[in-house]
Amino acid sequence: MNVFKPFRLAVLATAIAVGAMLPAKADEQFFPLQSYRVGPYAAGGTGFFGGFIDYLNLINIRDGGVNGVKLTWDEGETQYEVERGVEVYERLKNHPGVAAWNPLSVGIAYAMIDRITKDKVPLITINHGRTDSTDGRVFPYVFPLLLNPYSETSGIVNYIATREGGPDKLKGKKIVVLYHGSPYGKETIPIYKLLADKYGFDLEQIEVPHPGNEQQSQWLSIRRAKADYVVLRGWGVMNPVALKTAQKVGFPVDHIIGNVWSNSEEDVIPAGDAAKGYVAITTQASGAEYPVLQEVIKTVYGAGKGNLDDKKRIGSVYHNLGIVNGILNVEAIRIAQAKFGHRTLTGDEVRWGFEHLQLDPARVEALGAKDLFHSINVTWDNHEGDGRVTFQQWDGAKWKVVSDWIAPDWAFLRPIIEKSSAAYAAEHNIKIRTSDDTPVSQ
């Protein structure tokens, strides 16, 4: 009688069990999701990650993945806190086939730049992020897709100019920027100053400490300053509180312009009628009438696999942003697959895909997203991709688009971005890439 026999059996059983648990060796592309469904910013997190997951599900169910490569994902809760985001990063980074990271948090994104560059995996910060990471020559793996904070600022100022009847009418106007006291909120302080100098408007920038549920003193300052426009650069609970406080101090709501993180249903509905007439910038329209959303409703929610608990939120601003983010990630993989083959790609290959992510309006229409977003044109040195913006007004029940697709003043912004990225490159001893083909070295 062998005394080790039971032991051997146990080992064998474990081995079989582990073997059975491993998936069959199909090609998979993995999305680690640093989501936040808890905490002060849960509304943004559930909508965005819900939309993202819904779109990945649509691709899996309808198309069987991207050219047969299944999309998989795993969620780690961050509560929008940097150290939790870092923990999730360390936990999920060794999963095979990581495609890209989408943290939807400036703080977490900043903490990840070194890490993802070392690990050679793209970091997507759609509509936010570190502005100078637009410069792909210095930040090969970081992609502030569609709209970086400077472009957003320029878009808002251009819009105010059209409301006033031309850029020359901005002279002498008083614009107050009310910003969230976080890395995200502060990102645009210098660019507003530059634009104020350029157009000659008076500028005052006022901080609202995180999370922003008390703003009486800030709005009294705005009253005292006799502001013509207030740009609301808010996030989460700060936005409805701002709108309500504005009503209390008697500031006209249609002269408050919301930025791209103050533009959702979750920002205006809690403010009730104080939000009626409020205008905000967006890169993606809201509503569920677009073909891609109809398919999500039919295919994903029809199969009971929808991610949003509250189906009324389908087609809301954050949900649609998640869908657009899904489209951009999936198309980057598809473009990279065309070059590298229909298989699980490495992070560096997906980076190549993002650097060739060019979706013209015709391709956007083919994807069922006409009018949902305009187009994108990412290149190796422009990681933002020249996204267009539009402005929407809240009518008390839904957002109504009130402008065309507006192009920010990219030519004016690019030298500022390059100056900042050059400083970063010098500080971190990064060799600036000179062409598409330069191997990325760190």
Place this chain on the structure above:
Amino acid sequence: MSTPSLSINANWLTRSRVGVAVLLVIAYGVIPFTGSEYLLDAILTPFLALALAAVGLNVLTGYAGQVSLGSAAFLAVGAYAAYNFNLRIPELPFLVSLVLAGIVAAAVGLVFGLPSLRLRGFYLAVSTLAAQFFVQWALTKFGWFSNDNPSGVIDAPTLTIGGVQISGAARRYVFSVTIVLIATFLTVRLLAAQSGRNFIAVRDHEIAAKVIGVPLLRTKLLAFGVSSFLIGVAGVLWAFAYLRTVEPAGFNLDRSFQILFIIIIGGLASIRGSFLGAAFIVVFPLLLSRVGAALLGNVFDSGVLEMSQRIVIGGLIVGLLIAEPRGLIALVDRLSARILPKLRRPAPQPISPQNYHSQKGVI
């Protein structure tokens, strides 16, 4: 690498010394070679930084009896001071910046320690809140501290010590563990000396301490200074070895409470308790979330799981403190007394009000 606690004398083979030696062998000989990057970078490094901060707060609150809610502020002072020394005087070796950062934190701590001469208990706790709010405000308000980075975030540069780059999870871990061990060892020595007895005297009965000739002003300020120094150094580890990026909002009141809870849960006036408490606070939520996700991940989304974990952790803390008000360390001591009765020196006496305080002074 100095392992100073292994000085040889007649009875060096006591249980605690053997324990320390085993820990050192594991910390230096095993973990850096076998630990995964996740274990080193996401668990052990933050654990070490928080444990050192807890040791610092324990000196002040556990030993000297001065309650403070400003720990996160001193973490921030340490982190930003080291960043600025490193940035503005590049010739300075990093270890010098680290010590200077601790000294700056100690100086700030002394200023905010002054009210302790007049205030006690809750009143002092509220006045230390001033440190918490003032430091965060100053770091946000004045761009100079973050080198005028528009978003207020600083990127910690790669550490270099004596020409060796501290890059990679294992090196960062060894660096942190070394700093924490040295700082802890010095703290233990300080507490075993006259100044440590003065701390306990002041905590147990201020007037009595004054009567027997303990200098109150010096003792209290020493406690604030040493405590802030340690927390400041912990802040450097947090910023440079762990996150490698810092924003002022990361050092908010929640962090101060977290450190206070570490020492309450771990055990007041116990260095080992600080480590146990930090381990509990860092590791346990992660463990619970992993187990929760593995078991119920398909049933509930991560938000629901996260919420239920908070309830579980809250319940456990309440239960633990009812069962063992003196913290995890007392629990561990009781267990080890049961398991290792022969190796052990005289078993701890049951706690009675008469010997309660002297028990709490045990390191």
